Amino acid sequence: MDASIVRVEDVTKRYFRKSRDSAQNFDAVSKVSMSLRKGELVELVGRSGSGKSTLLNMIAGLVMPTEGSVSVCGERLQLLDDAGLSRLRNERIGIVPQGQTALFNLTVVDNVKLPYLMYRPDDGIEGRALELLGMLGIDDLAECYPAELSGGELRRMSIARALACNPDVILADEPTGDLDDENTRAVLGILKDAAASGAAVLVVTHEQAAAEYADRILRMDAGRIVEEG
């Protein structure tokens, strides 16, 4: 039986791009097929513009493929309506987006609790949120507002938020971008632990250190997976 929890089949994402001299279609991701299994941490590497983030966003259901199909937890994303897709994203997928993604009107702990409370009652999520913040070393900042945090602290808060709903799939786009070596290893360790707990984890990174945590490494170039190891 196939243990894949994420299946990407022959996926292409085509954009229409205008340059000064011409206008043309270009494929950010071109005919990519891949899968993620429960319990594995897969590292997605490649140069900037190689299509890593677009692929990750398609798996998250944030961007719809032009061709091909993406299935997560047995649900083909293109067949879901917005409400169904949003619910699947909340309940089954934990996303650590690229860049700064804190909600500045909420405290750190409320940022972590929010995705859980979108579709569930408040049944002790506070304790889980504080536990996650503790694992990431920022539990003392729980009642602070994001504006008071450094870039690295915000990144760790974002990771805690992605883990708050115990997702089956974790998609992390440059999760260690703002972190020092010590915190990078801490974050990768947490993601590895999540994988060990049964989640499928896909990490887009340039971090060399990530290789030692990865079960597989996929390399992308010009929208295609060119190497798997």
Add this chain to the structure above:
Amino acid sequence: MDLRKLPANNLKRNAGRTVLLVVLVALLSFMVFGGSVVVTSLQNGLSSLEARLGADIIVVPRTAKSTTDLESIVLEGTPGYFYMDDAIVDKVAARNGVERVSPQYYLATVKAGCCSMPVQVVGIDPETDFSIEPWIARSYSRDLGIHDIVAGCNITGAPGSKILFYGVECTIVSKLDETGTSLDNAVFCSSDTLKDLIRGSQKQGISVLADNDPDSIVSTVQVKVADGHNVSDVVDDINLHMRDVWAVQSRAMTSGVADSIAGASTVIGVLFASLWVLAAVVLVVAFTMMGKQRRREFAVLRVLGASRRALSGVVVKESLIVSAMGALLGVIVAAGAVHAFGGTIESALGLPFLIPEVGQLAVFALLAFVVAMIAGPAASATSAMRLSRVDIGQILREE
């Protein structure tokens, strides 16, 4: 903290932005409510004025024709006076087409014991009057006795209290409803009472009549035209054959006021409508721009699992809270302004101004509330829905 509590939290955490939006919405509802009330008050003033015109023709001394305030003295009770020989009454009554006539008498007091302002005293002949009494009868249905007066709503003193004019003590027997004109500052009495007041003024040496007999003068003659006769023909007949008087159609007299009101209503209506549209546009732009500024925040909520509908719900709820606060503030401020400055507006415009009844005010308030509650939330919801369709990955890559 869940999505239901998020809107209130967002508004609280962005107090400056919230206050700005509340003020904008308040401005919009102020325009809608204030504009509606001012225009309607002017129209009510005209209706009130026309409702009191029982006479088809008003005959005044020819010398009064050049009086600047003739219309406002005759129609609105602005303090002023003019007199002519009372023989005119019978002469006018004898003209062809005249069915009924009734004299009226005017006297302006300088300062009465009750009032800090000049008061116009209007005397009517209870035996023949057909223009003032039907109107007064709404407040006071009995005959006006000697030294009885019916007071305009702004005259100090309750029914039963005494009031002194030129040394003559009069009794307020009733008070009239508000008219929105200077009649609110006037008093009405029988011709006998008024003649006593004129004698009082003569005794005090401040009468324009000097030693003339008050029994032999009138100020105007109110004329009712018989059925089957053309009013303007009767006017022409009087003006042609009676050289000392000037006859004018009542409607023609009010038409000047009506034109002024129509003109003022149009100008004020257009002004308020323009400001209303401007405020609505500013409001929509503000809510839309606010939505665009918050595109990253919305994108994050989508990433966390908020559906487009849920996201719109958050934004609409925020807008509804802001709009409700702003609409309430705008309506309260506008109501206060109209109440406080109604008199000033009336003076500034020089037109009758009668604030609508509470029920109509409530309708205007509701209208202002509904308009404000639709504009902001609709703009926000549209903005949120549009943003939620934008490539979220692209938004998140923007720093």
